[in-house]
Amino acid sequence: MAERWRRDSLRDRARYLFDTTLARSTGTLLGWLAVCCLAVVVPVSALLVWTDPNAPSTLPGRLTAVWRTSTETLRLGGATGAPLRMLLSALLGLIALLCVSTLIGVITTGLGERLAELRRGRSTVLERDHVVVLGWADQIHTVVGELAAARAGRGPAVIAVLADRDPAETETALRAGLRDLVDVRLVCRTGSPTDPGALALVNPAAAASVLLLPSERADADLEVVRVLLALRTVCGDEPGPPVLAALRDRRYLPAARLAAGPRGTVLETDLTTARLLVQSARSPGLPAALRDLLDFAGAEFHVLDVPEAAGTPFAELALRFETACVVGLLPADGRPLLTPPPETVVGPRDRLVVVAHDDTAVPAFDGRAYVDPSAVAAPGPQPQEPARTLLLGWNRRAPLVVDVLRRTARPGSVLHVLTGGPDPGALPDAGRLEIVHHVGDPLCPETLRDLDVFGYDSVLVLGPDTGAGPERPDDRVLLTLLTLRSIEEDTGRPLPVVAELCDSRNRALAPLGPASDVVVRGELTGLLLAQIAHDPALAAVFDEVFAVRGGALALRPAGHYVRPGREASFATVAAAALDRGESAIGYRAGADADGVTLCPGRTERRVWAADDEILVVTAAPAGADGTLPGMRRDQHEGDSPVGASSG
Structure with missing residues (x-):
């Protein structure tokens, strides 16, 4: 140890001395900088002079040349002669160097602060209509x-x-x-x-x-x-x-609407997500169709002014356009009427709610000539069987999901709730829906097999709320989907699963079966905000689309409208849907298709298979949940997920 101290003491002491000297003051730092510069400049200048063939032959002459080279390099002046003269020249050079350096420092600091201010984004935006x-x-x-x-x-x-x-x-x-x-x-x-x-x-x-x-x-x-x-x-x-906002808890909805003012629209995101989850459970494939409807990549909802449509019955109007699907009317009072009765006459101030590829005027067209009555399927009774639903997991949206299921359930329907803890304590009164709570881990295959997951018409998977645990909310959903997928592979039977995800990037990671789908609530909120920002009149339309009562999206078997195996135009499908009080806006070629063909041409013909599905906008039957279509706002406050503010 003593030997090592003696060997390293000189180096350590020199380093310590250097560090402590630099830490004393700025003047000391400048002194060391000057010493280091001289230690490099003077020897190199001397080497240049001594290797120059034209250098003076005498030693004083060469030293003078070294002085001039060094001072020119350091910009200290090159005066020669008496030592006092050389000292004053160096002093003036140092003063000039200090002034220039100070000026450069001030300019650099000012520009740096200004650039930092601009980088922090503190200047006022002068744009308009942005x-x-x-x-x-x-x-x-x-x-x-x-x-x-x-x-x-x-x-x-x-x-x-x-x-x-x-x-x-x-x-x-x-x-x-x-x-x-x-x-x-x-x-x-x-x-x-x-x-x-x-x-x-x-x-x-x-x-x-x-x-x-x-x-x-x-x-x-x-x-x-x-x-x-x-x-x-x-x-x-x-x-x-126009101001668009989104919140989760409906208790804050009245305050948010008052703060937003008369031109504000407030979306209740949790309720909208809950309703979409229930609709997706009843119509597999609906989330993909809704994504296609809400993005701007293809066809979407538009509100158009078509003055020449005034005085025309809705049944005739719905077949008058080749590349647009008319799904409803928007009267002057701002309350949309989706899928109105066929005999409804368009008023002079009514606007058309259409599904089209853009919001430009659509040329007139008579689609009635392309309707083949012989290919229309005979109308049959709609199935009214009770539904069995399994809910895996619990979060703040779960009570809303249960409430939507309860209010829209057919008599005899059953809901089983599986959570990893005690009774959630937020289950509403059963009414027409029998609710049974089970305690267990959805990640355990034995627990799911004991419940006989194949005995349910649909399985809903919810993740925990953000911040409810150390893991991310989607992690548990992905693990639950993986467990369900393993059961599918073991039995060779598909499971109708609808899962809720928070992050759209996790959709690609989700192990989905052939009958499974996901609802990304953040993506849904973003799409709705963008659509309403583009056209504020769509707020009332989406109000109807996502409501428990009123209009709704659904995927129906093509056999409800046309005879399977028959070739027919889409105009024939649209006419058959109108007879059933629905508006056809697209189709899915087979239950395993990835997406929906939206707004096909009325003249498009194809052979309709038994597993094809038709995407329709449909109204709830009169008397559903004790109300009539189009009367939601007259019931109880906050029933609509997309609410226009009242100032």
């Missing part, structure tokens, strides 16, 4: 991507994003997750959307629309209300742009 997105959530990629797709071919669009994160990271993350942003200019700003000062940076008063993205924080709904109040503060008494 789209403002407030907050950062998983669905922001869906929202921005769909907004960009909606503006494709219509000139460059400006999307301003305000989030409490670094704007450079925000733009990088958006462009990395979205490849097709050629015609979109992203303007990212940093700050809390609840701060009026930060909110003013994105100029919401001049925007075409403002979207509030819901977060997964425990106080997310309260934050939505605060942001809406901040918007009112920034926009003042002016009407302001």
Whole structure:
């Protein structure tokens, strides 16, 4: 040990001396810098002089040459002569170097601070008719991507994003997750959307629309209300742009609607997700069809002004367009009427609700000539059998799912709930639905086999809420799906499973069977926000589509409309659907097809197989749940998942 101390002591002491000297002051640091520079410049200058054939032959001459070379290198002046003269020249050179360095430092610091300020996104956006997105959530990629797709071919669009994160990271993350942003200019700003000062940076008063993205924080709904109040503060008494917000708990819905003002639309995301889960359980394949309807890649819902349609019965109007499927009317009072009775006459101020590939005017067409009455299937009674449903897992949306099942159940229906803990204690009164609670782990194959999962008409899989455990919410859903898939492979029988996921990226990881599907609630919220931002009139339409009463989407067997094995046009299918009080908007070629063909041409002909399915918009029968179609708003407050604010 003593030998090692003696061997390393000189080096260690020198290093320690150097470190402590540098730490004393800035002057000491400058002194060491000068010493190091001289230690390099002077020897190299001497080497240059001594290796120069034209250098002076005398030693004083060569030393003078070394002095000049060194001073020129260090920019200290090159005066020669008396030592005092050389010292004053070096002093002036040092002063000049200090002044220039200080000036450069001031300029560099100022520019750096300005660039840092710009990078932090603190300048005010001067755009007009832009789209403002407030907050950062998983669905922001869906929202921005769909907004960009909606503006494709219509000139460059400006999307301003305000989030409490670094704007450079925000733009990088958006462009990395979205490849097709050629015609979109992203303007990212940093700050809390609840701060009026930060909110003013994105100029919401001049925007075409403002979207509030819901977060997964425990106080997310309260934050939505605060942001809406901040918007009112920034926009003042002016009407302001259309505002779209989403919240989870319906207790905050009245307050959010009041804060949003008369041009605000508030989506109740949990209730919308619950209703979609139930609809998907009853119509397998519906989530994929709904994704096709809500994105801007193909056909989607539009509201069109067609003055020449006034005075025309709905049955005739529905077959008048070749490339658009008319599904309802939007009267002047803003309450849409989907799939109205065939004899309903279009009023002079009524707008048409259509499914089409764009929102341009559609040319007139007479599809009645392509209807083949001999291919129409004879109408038969709709099955009214009770349903058996298995619910695996529990979260804050589970009571809403149970309530929707209860309110729409046929007499004799059964719901079995399997959770890993005691009775959830949030099950509503049974009514027409028998509810049975089981305690067990959905990840255990023996537990599922004891329940005889193949004895249910549908299986719903829910994950825990965000923050309810150490794992991510989708992890448990994926494990449950893997367990169900193993049971399918062991028995060789398909299971009708519908699972709820939070992150759309996990859809590709989900081990789905041939009869399984997933509902991504964040993606659904993002698609709805983008659609309504593009056309605010669609808020009332989606109000009907996702309601327990009123219009709904469904996949029906093609045999309900046309004779299996017969070749017929889609106009024939549409006419048969109208006779049953439905509007056909597409078809799925076989139950195993990946997607739905939306808005096919009326003249398109094909041989309809027994496993083909027709996508229809249908109205609930009169008296369902004690109400008539189109009367939801007259029942109880908050029944609609997509609610237009009343100021």
